[in-house]
Amino acid sequence: MTEISREQQRILIVGAAGQVGLELQRSFAGFGDVVAVDLESVDISKADQTRDLVRRVQPDVILNAAAYTAVDRAESEQELAMAINAEAPRILAEEALRVNALLVHYSTDYVFDGSKLGEWTEQDTPAPLNAYGASKLAGEEAIRQVGGRVLIFRTSWVYGPHGSNFLLTMLRLARQRDSLSVVGDQIGSPTTSIELARATHAIVSGVIAGQFGATEEWAGLYHMTCSGSTSWYGFAQAIFARAEKLLDGKIPQLTQIASQEYPLPAVRPRNSVLSNAKLEQRFGIRLASWEAALDVVLQALG
Numbered sequence: 001m002t003e004i005s006r007e008q009q010r011i012l013i014v015g016a017a018g019q020v021g022l023e024l025q026r027s028f029a030g031f032g033d034v035v036a037v038d039l040e041s042v043d044i045s046k047a048d049q050t051r052d053l054v055r056r057v058q059p060d061v062i063l064n065a066a067a068y069t070a071v072d073r074a075e076s077e078q079e080l081a082m083a084i085n086a087e088a089p090r091i092l093a094e095e096a097l098r099v100n101a102l103l104v105h106y107s108t109d110y111v112f113d114g115s116k117l118g119e120w121t122e123q124d125t126p127a128p129l130n131a132y133g134a135s136k137l138a139g140e141e142a143i144r145q146v147g148g149r150v151l152i153f154r155t156s157w158v159y160g161p162h163g164s165n166f167l168l169t170m171l172r173l174a175r176q177r178d179s180l181s182v183v184g185d186q187i188g189s190p191t192t193s194i195e196l197a198r199a200t201h202a203i204v205s206g207v208i209a210g211q212f213g214a215t216e217e218w219a220g221l222y223h224m225t226c227s228g229s230t231s232w233y234g235f236a237q238a239i240f241a242r243a244e245k246l247l248d249g250k251i252p253q254l255t256q257i258a259s260q261e262y263p264l265p266a267v268r269p270r271n272s273v274l275s276n277a278k279l280e281q282r283f284g285i286r287l288a289s290w291e292a293a294l295d296v297v298l299q300a301l302g
């Protein structure tokens with residue numbers, strides 16, 4: 001078998017302007033020939049545009065960070081959410097299979113109903129509570145049905161220095177208000193786009209180097225989150241405990257509330273903490289603790 005070097009790899013990043021997409025661009029810069037696209041250039045809700053993109057680029061690796069991520073809006077835009085989160089991944093998988101490319105795709109903790117007391121494993125049965133979760137689960141299933149060299153990473157509570165996320169919302173609200181109420185009865189693992197890109201880079205490098213063996217050994221579904229867990233309230237507390245300087249001492253008073261006191265169109269799972277044991281066993285990769293990862297993002301924000 002001829003050795004394939006990183007320099008010869010063509011990497012296609014879809015959803016390149018999103019939280020994870022931006023960090024993937026950073027991580028994979030210099031990895032090979034990187035082609036980064038977003039909604040401005042290719043609309044993956046249109047099947048022909050998605051197919052044309054892959055046929056034009058002829059990638060060795062497709063990193064799909066594009067998604068319909070507006071959890072509440074998805075309740076009233078189910079068709080569009082399905083087109084982007086389920087149909088587009090199916091087409092990417094089909095096209096990847098055609099050219100024997102590696103497809104990396106991200107999914108969500110919201111495929112689970114939150115009823116389990118412990119951590120959710122890849123063997124647990126998904127039962128999404130909302131339309132976003134259902135569309136993401138349909139995407140996972142579509143990709144697995146096509147098969148091939150695919151990696152699906154289920155992650156949770158994603159945030160980072162850019163984009164629209166809980167951390168940046170908390171910081172913005174802190175500048176506007178003296179007190180904030182935050183939901184305390186939903187538990188999950190805040191995960192940074194930085195850690196996701198770092199782990200993805202390590203795994204893709206290993207796969208390309210043949211470090212993890214043949215296709216059927218490493219392909220499949222893995223949970224990938226920062227370690228540890230907290231509630232949104234606990235996350236907010238941790239943010240404000242570290243953001244004194246960033247906010248010039250303007251720390252708001254925090255109150256813990258129940259989900260029912262803050263009704264939203266989409267129901268969220270109570271416990272969506274994912275077990276990362278499979279990821280660790282297969283790839284020897286562990287993401288940072290959510291607190292350590294938070295420190296890194298706050299440092300990046302200055």
Ligand SMILES: NC(=O)c1ccc[n+]([C@@H]2O[C@H](COP(=O)([O-])OP(=O)(O)OC[C@H]3O[C@@H](n4cnc5c(N)ncnc54)[C@H](OP(=O)(O)O)[C@@H]3O)[C@@H](O)[C@H]2O)c1
Nearest residue numbers: 015017018019020039043044045066067069106108155158
């Ligand atoms: N955010 C979370 O809390 C979270 C939690 C668990 C799993 N995930 C998963 O992690 C992955 C990355 O999420 P993220 O937080 O980075 O999301 P994000 O910041 O919302 O980025 C998604 C990107 O996809 C693009 N996009 C949307 N519709 C598109 C279309 N029709 N054609 C092409 N591009 C389109 C968006 O462009 P526009 O911004 O222009 O619309 C955006 O740049 C997704 O698979 C998501 O489901 C996220």
